Amino acid sequence: MGTVQARSLEPLPVSGPNLSPSVDELETVEVEPETKQEVLENKRVMKKSHEARERLLRLGIFRNVEVLIDTAQGEEAVAEGLDVIFEVKEMRRLTGSYNTMVGNNEGSMVLGLKLPNLFGRAEKITFQFSYGTKETSYGLSYFKPQPGNFDKNFSVNLYKVTGQFPWSSLRETDRGLSTEYNFPIWKTHHTLKWEGVWRELSSLSRTASFSVREESGHSLKSSLSHTMTIDTRNSAILPKRGALLKINQELAGYCGGDVNFLKEDVELQFNTSLLWDCVLSASLWSGLLVPMGEKPSSIADRFYLGGPTTVRGFSMYSIGPQSEGDYLGGEAYWAGGLHFYTPLPFRPGHGGFGDLFRTHFFLNAGNLCNLNYGEGPNAHLQKLAECIRWSYGAGIVLRLGNIARLELNYCIPMGVQSGDRICDGVQFGAGIRFL
Template sequence: MSCFSNTSASGRKSIVSGRILPATIGFFLLASTASVVVPDVAYAQQYRFSTVEITGNQRIESGTILTYAGIGRGERVSAAELNDAYQRILASGLFESVEIIPQGNQLVIRVVEFPTVNRISIEGNRRLKDEDLMAALQSQPRRVFSPAVAEADAQTITEVYSAAGRLAATVEPKIIRRSNNRVDLVFEITEGRVVEVERLSFVGNRAFSERRLRRVLETKQAGIFRELIRSDSFIADRVEFDKQVLRDFYLSRGYVDFETLSVNSELVRARDGFLVTFNIREGQQFRVGEVTVVSDLEEADPDLFMDEVRMRSGAIYSPSLIEENIARLERLAIREEIDFVRVEPRVTRNDADLTLDVEYVLTRGPRVFVERIDIEGNNTTLDRVVRNRFRVVEGDPFNPREIRESAERVRALGYFSNADVNAREGSTPDQVVIDVDVEEQPTGSLSFGASYSADSGAAFTIGFSERNFLGRGQSISVDLNTASSSQSGTFRFVEPNLLGRDLAFGLDLGYVTTDSDNATFDTRRINFTPSLTFPVSQNGRLRVYYTLEQNKIFDVDNATASALLIADEAAGTLTTSALGYNYSFDTRRTGLNPDAGVVLRFGQEFAGLGGDAEYIRTTALLGAETKAWNGDVTLRGILEGGIHHSLGDTNSTVLDRFRHSSSQLRGFSSNGIGPYDSGDHLGGNYYAYARLEADFPLGLPEEYGISGGLFLDAGSVWGLDDNLGGTISDDFELRATVGFSIFWDTPLGPLRFNFSQPLKEEANDDTRSFDLTISTQF
């Protein structure tokens, strides 16, 4: 008996109405069993067949069918054994129907083969691509068609849509009969609407507001950009991930007893959204109590190791602090040539004063070595790119914590969609093999864009970047920009592991022509800058570089321009050859304090190694931010300044001097303050700015993505090597401005609208009451 009726070449037949239901399966088996023709005394009668006739088979050999039947010629069999033979043939999955008919000494086996899949097509899908869905299917062209496999494929496609937030999607597999016992398999999809998270709420939170906790989660409430933002789609796996993220958030802030009691996901009446509620228990916040180091090893001095601990009593307890200090102590043991040291933290809870005493115990770990590191799945990326992320090599002592950190560094490369790092026993019990299994993903991009700013007007940009050039881990980028007031082109190349070390080599080439930020003259700058960057501490990095520049000022109006600009133009093309360095210190690298961070940048440039310019340029920036009111308000302070000191008998040019940027002192246009002469701001040899900011919620629904901020800026640009006998005022004149900001998180990026009011300005300053920028951090 056949499950499928014949249809025309253009007709379609549903596969058991799109789903193989239990009742349908039961009916099928009942009908199939009925097709075994046996006498009424089947349970008592015995059969012996001298011949077996097989009919209906086209592709399957008769011998194969006999093998499935398991009935030998001349062998005595019962009716029950005939039924077993029928079941075995049917279970092979090769036939639509099977009949076993005893006719005297002859056994007749009639079969109807399943057709062959001619081709597979997917229809009705608009949100997901054919190739993405095809990759998940088990059914394949030129293979025997199986209704069970087709139904499983339909369920797989449904699950893929569910993972994309379309829980209402349905998939119906159908077949189109073709000649020569072939069929086309078609999956008809009804995608349905995205099921969104209409409301994301919390029960049991006391220390942190719902607004603050929502910012932690990957799942977001449906906002006004719901057609563009997919993070507001309801995905069950994402909710599970959010439970772990929420726990990490609380643990890093000392809430060691935190737990998510339950997550309730309720479908709204319209069935197009979920109400998700996290039921949590925060517990009490714990701080660090007494911190000690003890040693079970004679060669390890506890006092020496205690000096390396960076954890003070009274600080908010955080597991990341523990991990950081364990790493520091293990690195100290390596420097002291003490192998196989394991640091075990023992935490004692003091409920009376809500503190946790931490004792670091130095013990001898097992003598296990790394036999080798095996890397698989990197079809393009070279092995050495992955190996550079490991601080251990073959033959080093095995350290599980170091392997975990290496795995995180491999994932942080961004070259792989998945990276699994596991350890297994090697050729001997005292050796392990590190298996690295990666799955590569695209790392290149080609971008086109348009923008507008008050400083440069409308601009068009084309860019190309590749973060894993030729699989070597190198990055390369090319950007071309044209605006109404400037044109630029840049090329950048970075080798992050020069000579197999944590040493980055960079090469920058640039070409820029501008009207000098709305000045009455034009400039051209060409630069060539190789550099080396390397870590000097856990949070500090140092960059040393050489730069060769050619600068030119032209189109100066000799009738009206400042004598300084006329002299700069008369000098023609000037060459600058300089060595420099930049040091950066950023506590946000470790994240030991998730609510605060400090950034320090300091750099100097020494010009005079040939060329026309001789100077020492020094710049510095110090920034700090912290969160207040349980993380709802962010307070930020930034100080920055610079000095340009000309050497010998040279004077600074307008391109050497510091020029004001609208992001440094809001409320004033770019190059809109500082020494002024004959209609142009000339820049200065000195600059200093101070900025204070506060970001806070406005009380609007969070799905709008809109928050507010206040800022107070003060600073100035001043100083010239030649003020033309005092005719140009180049003294320090403080400017100050106050303003209000609106932050808007959009699919295009975080936008910032600044509304400014200068508190102190000079007569020739160019002020600006409104500014629209991309929101950035220091």
């Protein structure tokens, strides 16, 4: 157990070397008191202290962080000064965990071992085993934040993932190594990533189509990617206000491997609060995959669309090109959603458990296809505007903390094309990313 103490009249800083959790330290900052704003300053100190506590907890190396605020005492005390004391309890050198995790319409059991605060500066080594309904994975990772600025961090991951994709009659095993560097710039957050992965594709069943069997075999992908995120939402799962912009670019093949492509993916979301605790939300997703070289794109790299987390009323990833009932994905897509969220009728459990539920009315639309790159941009847009699938309906949403949500919807699919699989009526969805 350690104690971090700060004495200041100004709000406590939420980052920087003075909040390093690896040592106990005392900092004195003397500022001329503003006695006319005593109450306001006290509130600001309390707010900043709470933010600093949340940052310390997010490091994942403390079991508990308590904040004590008192008037300054002692010979060095200044008029109207405050003492802010952080009492922390570090986690054990080796910890284990067992929990369940919700993905996009998938659940899994997760076992983990962690060495937190390995060298006293919030470094972590983590081993994790996950067994799910469609995916099994092993992973070993090392995480290193920058001292004094924990929003900047570096990580290395070694992993093996085996996934089953029944909508494509495909099984994929990835063995890979990746490195990531995360850093903020002004109001944006950036991630630079290199990934080298040995991929093994095989048929999931004897009835798999020839197109899927043709994709079977081994490939080596080496790619560089960059993600920029601007997120002003008050919640990632059920936001009431704020916006999200996320842009991801991936370039494969120019740093090794036999897979070559350029991939762009964009996500937009806007949320605004209305009267009576109602929320209007609008989302737009789009993506483009351009093969580089003579080889066509791989089924493992293409986009997929449809299901309870994207275009509701359609079965999981059952929109777009298909062969003998196996869905092959597409090289270009767009999807949009409009939601109107309201509290439960008559607000049962208001102020408690009932606030985890929302009713919503939705309208979804989208399209996914392959492109002929000799036709030009106008032909691409025309192809994406043809045969639009869309759906509407209503349902109930349950928020699981700030990590996932469940939906039970009644869906009415429209614009159905030959080969699409629909879910007309009640549809259940679970995940962390919803259109």
